[in-house]
Amino acid sequence: MKPRFRQSMNWLHTWSGFIFAWLLYFIFITGSAGYFENEIDRWMQPERVVVQKPMDDADILAMGTRQLSQSADDASQWYISFPSSRDPYIGISWLQPADASKGTVRQWLDRHLHPDSGDIISARQTSGGETLYRLHYTLYYMPLQLGYILTSAAAMLMLIALISGVIIHKKIFLEFFTFRTGKGLRSWLDIHNIFSVLPLPFHLMITYSGLMLLMTVTMATVIDVTYGEGEQKHRQFYTAAQAEITTEQVISMSAAQLSPEAALTDAKARYASQPVSYVGILARGTENQQIEVWFASQRSIEFASMLSYREQDGQVVMSLSEGKAGAAARVYDVLEHLHEGLFADIYLRWLYFICGLLGAGMIATGAIMWLKKRLAKGQHSASCALRRLASINAGMILGIPVAIACYFASNRLLPFDMAFRAEWELHCLFIGLLLSIGLAVCSAAQSVWRNLCWLAAVMFGWLPLLNALTTEHNLLVSLIQADWLMLGFDLCMLVFSAAFVLLAIRLSKTTAATLSGDNVTRPL
Amino acid sequence: MLILMLCVQVFLGFYCLSLSLTRHYTQVFGATRRATPLRVRFYRFSGYSMLLIALFYSVSIWGLALGLVYGLGTATFTAAILALLLTYMPRRLTFGQHPD
Structure with missing residues (x-):
């Protein structure tokens, strides 16, 4: 019974891993890049001005509200973001209302302010780090729902591959550190094991939580059955599931005094040690106007805490959110925070990134082994299609890093005020991927990996040069400016x-x- | 500094565990060497205890949730480094020890 069980798992592992291997590889690479979303944003909008000297929070708030009342007086919601170590800029964002006469649509807009003058900085349009990391579940060029469902399906198979992988790996402890070089398929298996076993906690966590994050898409029918169909009914579910415990208290501030400045001062007195991350003004100009003060909390893996102020019967009521009410929602929150890693400091962030790359390596080595085994079986009779597949595989595995480099390069090379600039950056990413696959298919079988490596080396290597040529930022200037x-x-x-x-x-x-060692003749 | 301390603890734990396996013991101390059963038991025991200490250490500093994240992340990282060292420069890992 036992050996047959293991064998059947072997089959399951091979195929569940292989079917979506390229998609999973893409998800792992773009997702890992997402851990440095803010850092990528900074590079892709070099016009942003870093706040170098400490500024008073009240001054920043005043600067933000002044600019917002000039450029977004008709918006119902305002947010002002304060400089932090990962985002050392002053930012404003607002919800632009739909207005047919001005031709504007309802959408969130955000801009950065110059810390000295308080003026809006005119920066290039970019998709930035955010769109790059969103690629790992929207997949672009397809309806959002389809992207979600494909990603979930891939994650499900990944989870199956992980669990069956643990079952078929006979010597998980004995070969924990083992990597034997120069032994062909054995070496590939060793490195595949190292890539999978060492970061196994990460792999399990990221796959399972990834599945869970998309559960309202994949399990939508469950909500349909319990709450009924339609957006309205679904909203009921979200309100019930995401209900928060809030404590409210009347504070000693008269309603006439309530202003963003007063709220900020009061909130800072309560959380003296924590830096303010945002101040929001919601339902502006109505009697329900509400002021939110967000803190970057360092409490465990929770990311933020928020105080909200509003007027009620001539008094000011402050409410403090204390997390989700339901146990399920709390579990969801923990897994979501673990997946996104927003709480991570620089050390953990790099560990997240490295684990993500190890995951990508696991998938890549798995796919390579799949092909090597099949190519080796019929040395001479290996079909043309299989060889083609091996080239495309190489094109995918090294093409995705190349594509990301193309994405960064396009940010510097596309004209500054080109229409649909942000979209074209993404087109460049996929063009880069297609070209790499093209190169892979055209290369000779034994030089395909080498050629692609050189291509990737060049593409990444010239980015700092490109940065120095097209902007006023280069390595030396960044060092001097402590950027x-x-x-x-x-x-x-x-x-x-x-x-x-x-x-x-x-x-x-x-x-x-x-080539010199053995006389295997290969078609050139 | 706290993180470096954690890295050292986890590394030592994995190092001892790797020496408790014949393959890695011979990698480090030479092909003819075999660890005595007593020594294997010693390595295994100290390896696991070191890992446990590291776990308690990180939980006590960063709290349960964050401590586990630090602990597991560091474990992945250091074990990968150890695997590379064992493959490419095993002789460096003797650390002046004299095998019996």
Whole structure:
């Protein structure tokens, strides 16, 4: 019974892993990049001005409200964001109302302010880090729902592959640290195991929570059955499920005194040690006007805490949100926070990123093994289609990093005020991917990986150069101005480039060795 | 500093555990060496205890939720480094120890 069970798991592992391998690889790479969303944003909007010297919160609030009342007086909601270590800028955002006469649509707009003058900075349009990380569940070029469902299906199969992988791995403890080089398929299996077993807690967490985050899409019928169909009924479900415990208290402030400034002062007195992240003014100009003060809380893996002020019967009522009411919602919150890693400091953020890349490596090595096994089976009779598939696989695995580099490069190269600039950046990403696959298909079988590595090395390596040529930011200037985000990004690109160079050199050595070592004749 | 301390603890834990396995013991100390059963037990025991200490350490500093995240993340990272060291420079891992 036991061996047969294991064998059947083997089959399950192979196929559940392979079916969506490329999609999962794409999800892992773009998702990992998403952990550095803010840092990528900074690089992709070099016009933003970093707040270098500490500023008084009240001054920032005044600056924000002044600018908002000039440019968004008709908006019902305003937010002012305060500088933090990951976002060292002053930002404003507002909900622009739909207005047929002005031709505007209802949407959120956000701008950054110059810390000295308080003026809006005119910055290039960009998709930024946010759209890049959203790619890992929207997949672009398709309806949102389809993207969600495909991602969920891939995550489900990934979870199956993970669990069946643990079952078929006979020596999980014995080979915990084992990596034997130069032994063909054995080495591939070793590295596949290292990529999967060591970050297993991360893999399980990220896959399971990923599935869960999309549960209202994949399990929509459950809501239909319990609450009824239609958006209205579904909203009932969300209100019930996401209900929060809030404590309210009347504070000693007269209603006439209630202003964003007064609310900020009061909130800061309550949370003296925590930095303010946002101030929001909601339902502006109505009698329900409400002022929110958000703090970047350092409480465990919770990300933020919020105080809200409103007027009621001539008094000011302050409410404090204390988390979700339902146990299920609290579990959801924990898993969501773990998945998004917003609480992570720089060390944990890098660990998240590295774990994500290990996951991508796990999928890549899995796909490579799948192909190698099948190619080896029929050395001479290996079908043309299988060879083609192997090339496309190489094009995918190295093409996605190349595509991301293209995305960054397009941000610098597209004309400053081009129409649909942000969309074209994404088009460039996918064009980059297609071109890499094209290159892979056209390359000879033994040089395909090497060629792509060189391509990736060049694409990442020239990004700092491009940055220096097209903007006033370069490595030296960033260092002098203590613009760590810009400097860090440029340095990371150089590190990636160096990694690809090393890989390419290594690959040319091994191909040379195998070609001279044995007399396998391969079609060139 | 706190993080570095955690890394060292987890690394030592995994290091001892890896030495309790014959394959890695011979990698580090030479092909002819075999650890005595007593030594294997010693490595295994100290490895697991070191990992436990690391876990308590991180939970006591960062709290249960965040401490587990730090602990597991660091474990992944250090174990990967150890695996690379064992493959590419195993002789460096003797740390002046004299095998019996």
